[in-house]
Amino acid sequence: MDFILQPWPWYVAGPLITLVMFLLFYLxxxxxxxxxxxxxxxIGGAGKxxxxxxxxxxxxxxxxxxxxxxxxxxxxxxxxxTPSEVVAINxxxxxxxxxxxxxNAGAQxxxxxxxxxxxxxxxxxFLILIIAGILVGFxxxxxxxxxxGHGIVGLxxxxxxxxxxxxxxxxxxxxxxxxxxxxxx
Amino acid sequence: xxxxxxxxxxxxxxxxxxxAEVISWYRIYEMFxxxxxxMYGVIGSAVVLGSILMILFKKGIIKTYFxxxxxVDPKKKGFKRNMFGGIIFGLxxxxxxxxxxxxxxxxxxxxxxxxxxLIGALFGAFLYHATKxxxxx
Numbered sequence: 001m002d003f004i005l006q007p008w009p010w011y012v013a014g015p016l017i018t019l020v021m022f023l024l025f026y027l028x029x030x031x032x033x034x035x036x037x038x039x040x041x042x043i044g045g046a047g048k049x050x051x052x053x054x055x056x057x058x059x060x061x062x063x064x065x066x067x068x069x070x071x072x073x074x075x076x077x078x079x080x081x082t083p084s085e086v087v088a089i090n091x092x093x094x095x096x097x098x099x100x101x102x103x104n105a106g107a108q109x110x111x112x113x114x115x116x117x118x119x120x121x122x123x124x125x126f127l128i129l130i131i132a133g134i135l136v137g138f139x140x141x142x143x144x145x146x147x148x149g150h151g152i153v154g155l156x157x158x159x160x161x162x163x164x165x166x167x168x169x170x171x172x173x174x175x176x177x178x179x180x181x182x183x184x185x
Numbered sequence: 186x187x188x189x190x191x192x193x194x195x196x197x198x199x200x201x202x203x204x205a206e207v208i209s210w211y212r213i214y215e216m217f218x219x220x221x222x223x224m225y226g227v228i229g230s231a232v233v234l235g236s237i238l239m240i241l242f243k244k245g246i247i248k249t250y251f252x253x254x255x256x257v258d259p260k261k262k263g264f265k266r267n268m269f270g271g272i273i274f275g276l277x278x279x280x281x282x283x284x285x286x287x288x289x290x291x292x293x294x295x296x297x298x299x300x301x302x303l304i305g306a307l308f309g310a311f312l313y314h315a316t317k318x319x320x321x322x
Contacts, residue, residue: 015231018238020197020198052314066191067289073201074203076200077203078295092218097214114281117297120298129302130301134277139272140284143270156239171268176280
């Protein structure tokens with residue numbers, strides 16, 4: 001039990017993610033989270049405005065169940081399996097973030113400077129959250145996949161489109177982390 | 186409820202990403218700063234094992250539960266769609282510290298602010314399909 005309560009190292013998490021991908025293929029499906037965004041838009045009636053969303057979303061019910069499961073998994077882990085919220089990040093990262101104005105980086109999973117209730121109701125905080133979401137939603141559907149569909153499945157399948165996408169993920173991520181975050185904070 | 190098995194796999198996935206701290210904004214920051222091996226190890230080991238799995242699928246050594254050969258649909262080709270889409274995704278991933286899977290998992294932790302990110306992501310997916318005629322692919 002003690003092992004379960006500790007943070008899991010990469011060599012435990014990585015193979016378990018492969019196991020999730022295997023289970024979905026074994027059950028006749030394909031691992032990919034971001035397509036659920038389109039399914040939820042379709043359920044919400046987006047087909048009235050954009051024809052693409054007129055597809056029959058019922059065929060994706062299995063994937064909605066999968067993400068509902070992830071929500072429950074997050075709840076279970078938060079309630080019972082995480083005695084400490086501390087994320088043991090590199091001290092240099094803590095220092096770099098302190099220079100940007102982030103207090104106590106790594107003391108919990110999410111920084112208050114972006115995710116606290118006070119921040120989310122401020123104009124700047126709200127814009128950061130909504131823009132981050134729009135970029136992820138837009139980019140993942142433009143590229144045709146996110147970290148799961150391109151990063152895990154596509155790269156495992158040695159697909160060139162996925163390699164290009166993952167290189168894109170890193171170009172965007174590096175620009176944000178090295179150039180834009182210091183301007184935003 | 187034939188879909189209950191997917192709910193269970195999803196619960197398992199949510200626990201894995203939570204326990205490995207992949208859902209932490211800080212882990213994404215650290216990854217893009219090249220200050221930790223953690224995220225590279227998680228994704229890298231999943232991909233290396235995954236590629237072995239793909240070979241077993243292609244050779245027909247592992248079949249589905251229903252006895253069918255496992256065929257992995259290829260991703261859409263096109264340099265621009267993958268590169269530009271990827272860059273836009275990466276900008277958002279590093280800003281919000283969450284890709285789509287972790288967004289849902291963080292919702293389960295009761296992180297209220299993630300609701301705004303998720304609404305943004307839904308709007309972003311909508312916006313792509315509303316504007317895709319005018320985008321380079």
